[in-house]
Amino acid sequence: xxxxxxxxxxxxxxxxxxxxxxxxxxxxxxxxxxxxxxxxxxxxxxxxxxxxxxxxxxxxxxxxxxxxxxxxxxxxxxxxxxxxxxxxxxxxxxxxxx
Amino acid sequence: xxxxxxxxxxxxxxxxxxxxxxxxxxxxxxxxxxxxxxxxxxxxxxxxxxxxxxxxxxxxxxxxxxxxxxxxxxxxxxxxxxxxxxxxxxxxxxxxxx
DNA sequence: GATGTTGACACCCATAACGTTACAGGTTAC
DNA sequence: GTAACCTGTAACGTTATGGGTGTCAACATC
Numbered sequence: 364x365x366x367x368x369x370x371x372x373x374x375x376x377x378x379x380x381x382x383x384x385x386x387x388x389x390x391x392x393x394x395x396x397x398x399x400x401x402x403x404x405x406x407x408x409x410x411x412x413x414x415x416x417x418x419x420x421x422x423x424x425x426x427x428x429x430x431x432x433x434x435x436x437x438x439x440x441x442x443x444x445x446x447x448x449x450x451x452x453x454x455x456x457x458x459x460x461x
Numbered sequence: 462x463x464x465x466x467x468x469x470x471x472x473x474x475x476x477x478x479x480x481x482x483x484x485x486x487x488x489x490x491x492x493x494x495x496x497x498x499x500x501x502x503x504x505x506x507x508x509x510x511x512x513x514x515x516x517x518x519x520x521x522x523x524x525x526x527x528x529x530x531x532x533x534x535x536x537x538x539x540x541x542x543x544x545x546x547x548x549x550x551x552x553x554x555x556x557x558x559x
Numbered sequence: 560g561a562t563g564t565t566g567a568c569a570c571c572c573a574t575a576a577c578g579t580t581a582c583a584g585g586t587t588a589c
Numbered sequence: 590g591t592a593a594c595c596t597g598t599a600a601c602g603t604t605a606t607g608g609g610t611g612t613c614a615a616c617a618t619c
Contacts, residue, residue: 383551388565395547397609402566405605412607413540421548427537435529442511449493450519453481486595495578500597510576565616572607577603587594 370438371433376405379423394418410434466538469531474503477521492516508532 380390391401395418403409411419411434413427420427478488489499493516501507509532511525518525 379551383467385551386565390551393549393551395545395549398566398608399582400608402568406567408567409607413536414545415486415553415607416537417540418548421545424550424553428533431533431537435526435533438511439514439525439529442515445510447493447516447519450516451491451493451519452522453483453488453491455522484595485597497579497598498577498611501576504597506598507576513576561619563616563618565614567612567614569612571611572608574606574608576605579601580599581601582599583597585594585596587592589590589592 368433368436369438370407371411371430372404372407373408374433375419375430379419380405394422410438462513466531468535468536469506469528470502470505472531473517473528477517478503489550492520538557 379385380387385393386406387402388398391398394401394415396415400409400415404411404415411430413431416427416430416434419425419430466482477483478485485500485503486496489496492499492513494513496505498513502509502513509528511529514528514532516527517523517528
């Protein structure tokens, strides 16, 4: 994975809120979260929590997995930037090698 | 989703550690984590962190996504058991309805 | 210029992963 | 029976993070 995956909050802002003309205040209320929670999410200050994914999926009639997958790609990319190096590979059974 | 997805720690224990005859103590050292961290993971006391997914993928030559997907399914299932109800669906543009 | 709205942020709290240390119970070997 | 393991877990601290409340500057509207 070369490029940093797009933050799901950005996608939510650009592809959902903006086209619908929704403000952060209104959207937060419809999602049932505080302004701060949504603001940090769409400004990439917070990652997508499973509960938030459920709220977004309910509000937009989409699957929570599609949103969580975006977050997972980003989280994994971030973790890969500082990947652990002190890992010793397990011994592989001979039957699996060929 | 009806059944509770299997915890990735259980899969790791049953499908990786047991077939290879690895102990928790040895495995923890090879993964570069403490014995407690691995013990809690395989006993379903802790969820799979992205960093742990990277360690396991390195040690077993598998993809971190395959492990994280297990955790995501479980996390989403858990969240769904107590799904938010105060979510107001967004107004849908007419063009999207048909 | 007073009022109301919006959004970014500081402050506080709860949760969780992780490490270290220590302890108790279980197994196996000698 | 005792020594050497392996295991689960409690207790402690550290760090990170999601969330709510409250504050305040920016902006619009009248």
